[in-house]
Amino acid sequence: MPARTATLCCTPLTEAALSAADATEVASLLGALADPVRLRLLSIVAAQGEVCGCNLEGPLGKSQPTVSHHTKVLAEAGLITSERRGRWVWWRPVPERLALLRQVLGGQ
Amino acid sequence: MPARTATLCCTPLTEAALSAADATEVASLLGALADPVRLRLLSIVAAQGEVCGCNLEGPLGKSQPTVSHHTKVLAEAGLITSERRGRWVWWRPVPERLALLRQVLGGQ
DNA sequence: CCGATACATTGATGAGCGTCGATGAGAGCA
């Protein structure tokens, strides 16, 4: 859960050409979202506000290792955060991270 | 240039869980952007407003077939449009497409 | 026509990724 230092760049890509470095950083963030399973995972977590990992396998229809893999990718991208409670891991969204993406994509 | 029927879904993924079908559609759109070269390509086109294809190879530092490949991917995603003028192909951004993405990502 | 230029397509190659079974690491309970 290395929170990804991630100041991210960012002038919107509609205003000026991205540098190669910025483009790589933004691309990796977008890549974390460019997967149907991870999009549904994030939407479930964001809609609920807080979700136990044990309640993800079912809705996603994926194996436990696969779900664990996707949560890891989203967490490393800074889009969700984890908190351990006993045997369970609870996941919460990081709205600022999505807002940052919208800004890069030309948000005002 | 099959303009991608693409009404796209879209309730923001922060409000309700995405369906599998919607997630796949959004993921493919995000996938078109989740590449450093395509991000820079789009940023160049968006910043200029209109760019000749012959002026892309240089700034991107990629071979002609590679650039052609990326423009095709972005065009099929509906993010840019092409117009032929003599021997040249001019590329223009499709801002509504980016706006749609921002909306799915939780834009107001 | 003929050569040159801009772009698209093809085919091949190498890297990366999604998936899952098997296994490991921790936490709780009896």
Add this chain to the structure above:
DNA sequence: TGCTCTCATCGACGCTCATCAATGTATCGG
């Protein structure tokens, strides 16, 4: 201490994708 449950990691498989050389297609100038 054992057993169970949740989650993370590992290893392997199959598929997709980015890249480029070679080739094809279309346009313009002479």
